[in-house]
Structures are given as structure tokens and as C-alpha cells.
Amino acid sequence: KQEVTQIPAALSVPEGENLVLNCSFTDSAIYNLQWFRQDPGKGLTSLLLIQSSQREQTSGRLNASLDKSSGRSTLYIAASQPGDSATYLCAVLNQAGTALIFGKGTTLSVSS
Amino acid sequence: DVKVTQSSRYLVKRTGEKVFLECVQDMDHENMFWYRQDPGLGLRLIYFSYDVKMKEKGDIPEGYSVSREKKERFSLILESASTNQTSMYLCASSFVPPDTQYFGPGTRLTVL
Numbered sequence: 001k002q003e004v005t006q007i008p009a010a011l012s013v014p015e016g017e018n019l020v021l022n023c024s025f026t027d028s029a030i031y032n033l034q035w036f037r038q039d040p041g042k043g044l045t046s047l048l049l050i051q052s053s054q055r056e057q058t059s060g061r062l063n064a065s066l067d068k069s070s071g072r073s074t075l076y077i078a079a080s081q082p083g084d085s086a087t088y089l090c091a092v093l094n095q096a097g098t099a100l101i102f103g104k105g106t107t108l109s110v111s112s
Numbered sequence: 113d114v115k116v117t118q119s120s121r122y123l124v125k126r127t128g129e130k131v132f133l134e135c136v137q138d139m140d141h142e143n144m145f146w147y148r149q150d151p152g153l154g155l156r157l158i159y160f161s162y163d164v165k166m167k168e169k170g171d172i173p174e175g176y177s178v179s180r181e182k183k184e185r186f187s188l189i190l191e192s193a194s195t196n197q198t199s200m201y202l203c204a205s206s207f208v209p210p211d212t213q214y215f216g217p218g219t220r221l222t223v224l
Binding site: 034036041042043044045046049089091097098099100102103104105 | 153154162214
């Protein structure tokens with residue numbers, strides 16, 4: 001059964017730092033991998049989607065990589081800002097394309 | 113912009129009541145999903161639907177049923193609410209083949 005793990009569970013950094021969030025998954029047979037952001041008490045916002053055939057995706061200050069063979073993904077956030085404070089969730093879509101399996105998230109706090 | 117709306121942001125019900133949670137999307141998405149999110153357990157898939165009148169069980173369907181009579185609307189039904197169904201419920205939708213899932217703002221349900 002696919003399991004998704006995110007490390008660390010929580011992270012506090014000063015404004016301006018570059019940081020990396022980690023995600024690992026146990027079954028490499030995935031359709032795609034997605035990173036989401038969730039603000040307290042709110043729904044999820046999609047940040048980046050990497051298809052299984054791709055190695056990375058970039059959007060502004062965010063860069064996500066995928067290494068399917070090792071079952072790992074990283075989300076790199078450059079020049080962090082207080083507005084980046086949120087919980088970041090990693091999720092893998094199974095090969096049938098029917099179910100997203102989520103990690104428990106990394107809660108990021110960026111102080112000014 | 114894709115919009116996924118949920119009928120209520122907050123809901124308080126009594127044990128044994130029948131509860132309806134409604135979700136509507138405006139992007140003509142084929143797939144729709146219901147998740148629940150609990151501290152320490154993350155997001156878990158309850159049911160999903162890939163077409164009108166079609167439904168598939170997710171990881172935790174017990175105590176829930178769903179209805180999809182129109183493409184844009186997906187309802188989650190708690191036949192007899194129990195206190196262990198107190199949770200945040202999130203609806204999502206996506207195209208086929210699988211694209212990113214778009215989430216609604218969530219309904220925080222409390223069962224007393």
C-alpha cells in the first residue's frame with residue numbers, strides 16, 4: 001500500500017532563507033506527484049504538478065523535483081517570505097489515476 | 113478560474129441526524145472527490161466519482177454514501193451522524209486524464 005512521508009513535520013526559518021521540504025513515497029508506480037499549500041482552516045491550493053515522466057517543475061520561487069526510482073520529491077522555496085507560512089502537502093496519484101495519497105504535511109513558519 | 117464551492121463552511125449536527133454536504137464545480141470536470149482531514153491522520157479519501165451516477169469507494173467509506181445526479185454536483189451523505197465523524201470535509205474535482213485536483217474551501221463538521 002502506498003505511503004507518503006513528509007519530513008520535517010514543522011520548520012521555522014527567518015525571512016529570506018532558501019529552504020527544502022522533503023517527500024518520500026514507497027511505491028514508484030505513480031501517475032504524478034503534486035505539491036499543495038494549505039492555509040489554516042482553508043482548502044488546498046495546487047502549487048506544482050510533476051508528471052511521472054518529468055524530473056522537475058518550476059513556478060516563480062518554487063521548484064519541485066521528482067526522483068521516481070528512489071521514491072523522493074523535494075520542494076525548494078527560494079528567498080522565503082512571511083506570506084509563505086502555511087502547511088505544504090505532498091500527494092502522489094496512483095497509476096490508475098483514481099486516488100491521491102497524501103503525506104501529513106510540513107508546517108512552515110517564516111518570521112520577519 | 114476554477115471554482116469548487118461547498119455548501120457550508122461550518123456545520124453543527126446532533127448524533128443520529130442525517131447530514132448532507134454539497135459540492136459544486138464550474139469547470140465541467142469529470143472526476144469529483146470527497147476527503148476528510150483529521151489532525152495526525154492527514155487527508156483520507158472517502159469516495160470519488162468519475163462520471164454522473166458513478167461512484168467508487170475510497171479508503172474510509174464506512175458510514176458515508178454519495179450521490180452524483182449531475183456532472184457539476186457531488187453530495188456526501190452521513191446517514192446517521194456520529195461523533196467520530198467530526199472532521200474537516202474537503203471536496204475536489206479534476207479532469208480526465210488526471211490533472212491537478214482543485215479543492216473547495218472545506219466544511220468543518222461538528223457532531224455533538
